[in-house]
Every structure is written in C-alpha cells, then in structure tokens.
Amino acid sequence: MMISFAPMEGVTTATFRRVYKEHFTGVDRYYTPFLAATQTGCFKKRETREYTPFDPLLVPQVMAAKAEHVIWAARLLADAGYEEVNLNLGCPAATVVTKKKGSGMLADPDLLDRFLDGIFREQDLPKLSVKTRIGFADPGEAERLGEIYGKYPISEVIIHPRVREDFYNRPLSLQGFEAMKKHLPCPVAFNGDIRTVEDAGKILTAYPDTEHLMIGRGLLADPLLAEKIKAGEGQKAEEERKAEGAAEDKNRIRDFVTDLWDAYSEILSGERDVLFKMKEIWFHLGSSFPDCEKQLDKLKKCRTAADYRGITETMFRQSQGGVLYSCHV
Ligand SMILES: Cc1cc2nc3c(=O)[nH]c(=O)nc-3n(C[C@H](O)[C@H](O)[C@H](O)COP(=O)(O)O)c2cc1C
Structure with missing residues (x-):
C-alpha cells in the first residue's frame, strides 16, 4: 500500500518536501x-522550481482550463523526466472555480468531457492521473462524473469525497466515493480526513482494493503518521509508543521544524515571510499539542523569530508527548 503526501498550495512546497523527507519515512510519493x-x-519561475531538479518520487500537478494547456504542460514535464502528470479537478477556491478550473469544471460535465477528450486525443503524452472531488454542489453528481472519467485512459483517479461546496471541512460522502469508483476501470486512491492509523485502517477495510492513500492535513498534524500506518500500529502499539517513544518523536518533530525554519530562511527574503510560512505549518501541527493552547495562541500573534523560538521551545518542553498520538485537526 502506498502513501502519498497530498499537494497543498503554499505548504507542501519543494523546500517543505525536501526537509520532510530528511526527517521522516513512510511517504512513498x-x-x-x-x-x-x-x-x-x-x-x-517559482513553479519551475517546484519540479526541478527531477525527483523520482514526485508527480507534478497541473491545473488548466483548456486541453491545449494541459498538453503543452504534460509535454514539458515529460521532457523534464516525469512519467506521470496529475490534473487538478478539485480546487474549490472561488478565483479558480469562476474560471471553470479545478472543481469549477465539475459543475459542467459536458465541458469536462470535452476537456478530457481534447487531452486524450493527443498521442505521446505521459500518464495522466486525476485528482477530483465527487461533484460541485451535490454528491449525486458523482455517478455522471464517474461515467465521464471511466471513458478515458486515466492512469489513476484520486477521489476526495467532498463536493466543491463542502470546501474542506464538511463530512465526507462515502456514498459519493462509491458511486464514482464503480465506474472507474483504473486504480482509485482515497484522499480525505485520514488523521490516525485507525482512520487509514477503516478505509482499507471498507475498500480492500485501495492501493494508495493520499494524506494532507493528517501528515501536517502528525508528521509521523505515515510511518505509523506503515508499521501497522493499532491502538495497543500506540499506547506502548506513548510510554516509550514520545520524547524521541517530539525531538524528531522539533528537529524537523528547526530545519524547516532554516531552509525557508535561506530562500525567503525576510523573517516575516519565514514566520508566515511556519505559522501555517503550526496551524496544523498545533493540533498535536492540545495541552499547549496558550502557547499556540501566542504563536499565532507573534511577530519575531526570537518570540517564535521561545514559544515553540516552551511547547516542546511542556507538551506531554502522548498527545502526539491523537490529532484533532
Ligand atoms: C491549504 C491547502 C492547499 C491545498 N492545495 C492543493 C493543491 O494545490 N492541489 C490539490 O489538488 N489539492 C490541494 N489541496 C487539497 C489537499 O490536497 C487535500 O485534497 C485535502 O486537504 C483533503 O485531504 P486531507 O484531509 O488529507 O487534508 C489543498 C488543501 C489545503 C488545505
């Protein structure tokens, strides 16, 4: 079973991915x-830096409104060494949706059909996978969208079982997931709300043919989550780990965020920009430190590197560690 780190604009940047890989295992893609x-x-230029130099564990993701734009992008990425390119059909941002891109295209299934037809008519493209939601406004749209995807030689469909109107926090629709999946001859990956080893286990039990779990916020909240899933840890193993390995895990996370700060300091223009990036990471990571509410509040408001260091050091010192085992994103 493969675990991938979900793409997250502004968060899972090339810098983030490089530093994450230096500190943790378990993520395959x-x-x-x-x-x-x-x-x-x-x-x-900024986007080119995301996929160069070539990284064999990386799949570049493209968002476009027109087939011909996907075609040039796929060719360019193939020339850069990539065998697969992923299409974004899930982004819910208003600025994207109004241009009928991302999940905006799901609101117009005929347009989606023409878009895919235009792409797949082209010969000699790399493999194309799709990352999609199950609809725009209603999970009932999943059937029709699944039928459309099912017509094309898509290499994999990664389904985030929410509609656009759900953004990221309304409950998942497993019914919608199943309605789309049943039309797809290609491998299907699951993405959404996997925050614990148990969450992963539930999905793999419900859909035993799943070979790929994509995880975003769960990995930000608990950077060790993929390692734990791979180790097949259940509740009991987690209990043992709480007692034995908590301090060590905490140290690994501290080393990771320290290195991430340094890495961003090298490429961003000032302390304020680095702080902004790190606060975004802590927005998610903070849920693994529920006994540090006050410090997390201070962190949100802090304005200098010195304050940041003081606050995070206090958290690493104070936190009981065990909290790292149940994240509540
Ligand atoms: C801040 C943020 C940025 C995101 N950027 C992207 C993106 O660039 N491409 C994409 O396909 N999905 C993007 N997503 C969606 C995630 O890849 C993922 O589908 C979503 O967070 C649900 O998975 P999770 O519950 O494991 O986090 C983004 C999500 C967030 C919260």
Missing part, C-alpha cells in the same frame, strides 16, 4: 501544489 498551465506555454 509527493505531488507538487498545482502548477498553472495557461496560454503562455511555460510555467512561472
């Missing part, structure tokens, strides 16, 4: 946050 393919025929 990474995706770039979406690269915007437009009529320009090339990616912006």
Whole structure:
C-alpha cells in the first residue's frame, strides 16, 4: 500500500518536501501544489522550481482550463523526466472555480468531457492521473462524473469525497466515493480526513482494493503518521509508543521544524515571510499539542523569530508527548 503526501498550495512546497523527507519515512510519493498551465506555454519561475531538479518520487500537478494547456504542460514535464502528470479537478477556491478550473469544471460535465477528450486525443503524452472531488454542489453528481472519467485512459483517479461546496471541512460522502469508483476501470486512491492509523485502517477495510492513500492535513498534524500506518500500529502499539517513544518523536518533530525554519530562511527574503510560512505549518501541527493552547495562541500573534523560538521551545518542553498520538485537526 502506498502513501502519498497530498499537494497543498503554499505548504507542501519543494523546500517543505525536501526537509520532510530528511526527517521522516513512510511517504512513498509527493505531488507538487498545482502548477498553472495557461496560454503562455511555460510555467512561472517559482513553479519551475517546484519540479526541478527531477525527483523520482514526485508527480507534478497541473491545473488548466483548456486541453491545449494541459498538453503543452504534460509535454514539458515529460521532457523534464516525469512519467506521470496529475490534473487538478478539485480546487474549490472561488478565483479558480469562476474560471471553470479545478472543481469549477465539475459543475459542467459536458465541458469536462470535452476537456478530457481534447487531452486524450493527443498521442505521446505521459500518464495522466486525476485528482477530483465527487461533484460541485451535490454528491449525486458523482455517478455522471464517474461515467465521464471511466471513458478515458486515466492512469489513476484520486477521489476526495467532498463536493466543491463542502470546501474542506464538511463530512465526507462515502456514498459519493462509491458511486464514482464503480465506474472507474483504473486504480482509485482515497484522499480525505485520514488523521490516525485507525482512520487509514477503516478505509482499507471498507475498500480492500485501495492501493494508495493520499494524506494532507493528517501528515501536517502528525508528521509521523505515515510511518505509523506503515508499521501497522493499532491502538495497543500506540499506547506502548506513548510510554516509550514520545520524547524521541517530539525531538524528531522539533528537529524537523528547526530545519524547516532554516531552509525557508535561506530562500525567503525576510523573517516575516519565514514566520508566515511556519505559522501555517503550526496551524496544523498545533493540533498535536492540545495541552499547549496558550502557547499556540501566542504563536499565532507573534511577530519575531526570537518570540517564535521561545514559544515553540516552551511547547516542546511542556507538551506531554502522548498527545502526539491523537490529532484533532
Ligand atoms: C491549504 C491547502 C492547499 C491545498 N492545495 C492543493 C493543491 O494545490 N492541489 C490539490 O489538488 N489539492 C490541494 N489541496 C487539497 C489537499 O490536497 C487535500 O485534497 C485535502 O486537504 C483533503 O485531504 P486531507 O484531509 O488529507 O487534508 C489543498 C488543501 C489545503 C488545505
């Protein structure tokens, strides 16, 4: 079973992925946050840095409104060494949706059909996978969308079982997941709300043919989650780990965030930008430190590197460690 780190714009950057890999195992594949393919025929410099130099564990993700934009992007990425390119059909942001990109395309199934038809008519493209929601406004749309995806030689469909209107926090629709999945001849990956070893176990039990779990916020909240899932840890193993390995795990997370700070300091222009990036990480990671509520509040408001260091050091010192085993994103 494969675990991938979900693409997260502004969070799972090339820098983040490099530092994460240096500290943790268990994640087999990474995706770039979406690269915007437009009529320009090339990616912006910032986006190019996301997929160069070539990384064999990486799948570049592209978002586009037109088939011809996907085609140039896929060719360019194939030339850079990538055998697979992922299409973003899930982004719920209003600025994206109004241009009928991301999940915006799901609101118009005929447009989606023409879009895919235009792409798959083209010969010699790398493998194309899709990351999608189950609809725009209603999980009932999953059937029709599944039928459309099922017509094309898509290499894999990664399903996030929410509709666009759900954004990221409403309950998942497993019914919608099943309704889409049954139309798909290709492998199907599950993405959404996997935060514990038990969550992963439930999905693998419900859908035993699942060979790929994609995890985003769960891995940010508990960077060791993929290792734990791979180790097949159940509740009992977690209990033992709480007693034995908590301090060590905490140290690993501290080393990770320290190195991440340093890595961002090297490429960003000032302390404020680095702080902004790290606060975004802590927004998720903080849920593994529920006994540090006050410090987390201070962290949100802090304005200097010195304050940041003081606050995070206090958290690593104070936190009981055991909390690292149940994240509540
Ligand atoms: C801040 C943020 C940025 C995201 N950026 C992307 C993106 O660039 N491409 C994409 O396909 N999904 C993106 N997503 C969605 C995630 O990849 C994932 O589908 C979602 O978080 C649900 O999975 P999770 O519950 O494991 O986090 C983003 C989500 C968040 C919260």
